[in-house]
Amino acid sequence: EDEEEDEEEDELDEEGNPVLDEDGNPKKKKREPKFKPDAMLSPINPFSTWGNEPLIEVLELPVDTLLAVRRAQRRSLLEYKEEQDAIATDDMEAIVRDEQEQLVEQLDERIRQWAPRPGRAEMDVFEVRDTQLHQHQSKTDRHVGSLSMRASAQQATFSELYGNAESELKRHLASQKARVAGLAYASNTPQLGNYERLAKQESLSFIEAAEQRAEAIEAFSAESMGGLRKMNKQFLDGCHVFEELGGAKGKDGTYNPEEIEVFKQRLDELDLDVEERGDVWVKHAREQAARHVERSKEALEAFHSAIKDVETDITVLEAAEKQVRSCSLLQQQEQAANDAAMEQLDGKLTLLEGLCEGFGTGSVANLRAGEVDEEEEAKSHANPVSIQMMQCLKSVRWRVHARAGYLGCLQSNIELTEASSVPPIAGEQPPPPDAPEAVPADEETGQEEVPGESATLAALRSRIWPAPPEEE
DSSP: OHHHHHHEEEOBOTTSOBOBOTTSOBOEEEOOOOOOOOTTTOOBOTTOTTOSOBOOOOOOOOHHHHHHHHHHHHHHHHHHHHHHHHHHHHHHHHHHHHHHHHHHHHHHHHHHHHSOOTTHHHHHHHHHHHHHHHHHHHHHHHHHHHHHHHHHHHHHHHHHHHHHHHHHHHHHHHHHHHHHHHGGGOOSHHHHHHHHHHHHHHHHHHHHHHHHHHHHHHHHHHHHHHHHHHHHHHHHHHHHHHHHHOSTTSOSOOSOHHHHHHHHHHHHHHHHHHHHHHHHHHHHHHHHHHHHHHHHHHHHHHHHHHHHHHHHHHHHHHHHHHHHHHHHHHHHHHHHHHHHHHHHHHHHHHHHHHHHHHSTTSSGGGSSOSOOOHHHHHHHHHOHHHHHHHHHHHHHHHHHHHHHHHHHHHTTSSOOOOGGGSOOOTTOOOOOOOOOOOOOBOTTTOOBOOTTOOHHHHHHHHHHSOOOOOOO
């Protein structure tokens, strides 16, 4: 029973919970046997790469196959051993050959040293001398090449400095021209002062920079000269050291001292040439600096001349603007005076309306209804109210004409030519003017025309003073 219980286990669902039967007891299922890694007990190999295939436990190979495999292995082993033996033999032969050559050289040197042949010592001295001369010639060539490279580099540096100075001059002149062109946008005198200050500052800074560039070229020339002399001194020191070395054993100097003097003369000539080149550089630098300063001063003078013209124009414009402002103020004052005069005109018109309403029947239209006799006409002409009304009408007509002309002058439509067109000062009431001179009467109406009189006033005048009847 215990074995049966061991062979069974609880049946579990997907979540791992036991599955119950109808009575509520957990269901039992047969336990799977454990896997044993034994081919005889487990004929199916779950770990096989080729799938679940039965294992082949016994491999039977024929004897002929085993013999062929063994013979092939033996043959390859013998070939490998033969190849390694050949490599070792070649290495040994190379080592022996090198040792033999070294021993032969050592033997030759010892024989030369202890049992030299006749003339061998002189030959050794010649070989040492020839080697020394070749070494010194190579050193001389290297020194000349380094001098040439140094001279070309110095010339390139000087050309670069010279070109940079010319570029700075072009930039400075372009900036000054731009400032001259910018004067067209100046609108007041303080702005011109600011422009002038900036132009002077730019000119002074450029002149200072030009002098600094010339000084830099002079310093570069002096530095180049010092470096060349240092290189030449090192070369001559090497020549003296070479002279002191002497022969193979350090005795009996084989170097010719006269060659050192020749080298020294050549190097002195190189020094003079470089010194002359440096003087030419300094001369060019100073001439360039002087020319740049002159060009800068010319540009500054051109700016000053341009700014003087602009300053004159701006002064005129400022004076004109001031005059325009004063004229505008006067125009405002005149407009205020004109408004006051128009108010006076309104008062006159109001007075006229009152007079018209208070005379006769109260209206001008009903003053003369029909024909009137001469007595009533004479009375009407002698009436002081009528005289005052006429004077008021003349004053209104004169003021309207004067205001219209004055407003036209203010609006620049007509020219003010007559002094009588100037309006009176506000607050002063001039006496009423005389009646204007009459012109010949109109043929149709028979009424005299007054200059400047409108159609309404002419009709009103004809109603108040009708034309006298013609005498028969």
